Amino acid sequence: MPPLANGRGTVYTGVMFGAMAFIAIFGVIVLAGTGFWIWMLIDCVTKEPDGGNTKVVWTLVIVLTHFIGAAIYLFVRRDRRIAEVGK
Helix, strand or coil: CCCCECCCCECCHHHHHHHHHHHHHHHHHHHHHHHHHHHHHHHHHHHCCCCCCHHHHHHHHHHHHHHHHHHHHHHHHHHHHHHHHCC
16 A cells, blocks of 8 residues: 655654654664773773782673673672772
């Protein structure tokens, strides 16, 4: 069945605009999440002390669980590390 004309194009114009807006918003969220993940990964690798296996464990948590692991590192470990080590 062909699309119905409404004087401004087809009926699907609004649907296509909505789909493009959704893709753009989703893309921004994915880019922000990936940037946050990279920031936490660099923070862990460069500033986490080498005592024991904490650096290796936290690096693996961040790498293997992506955004969720980075958020866990931010809320659970980063503040405590800054209080203990000062960086």
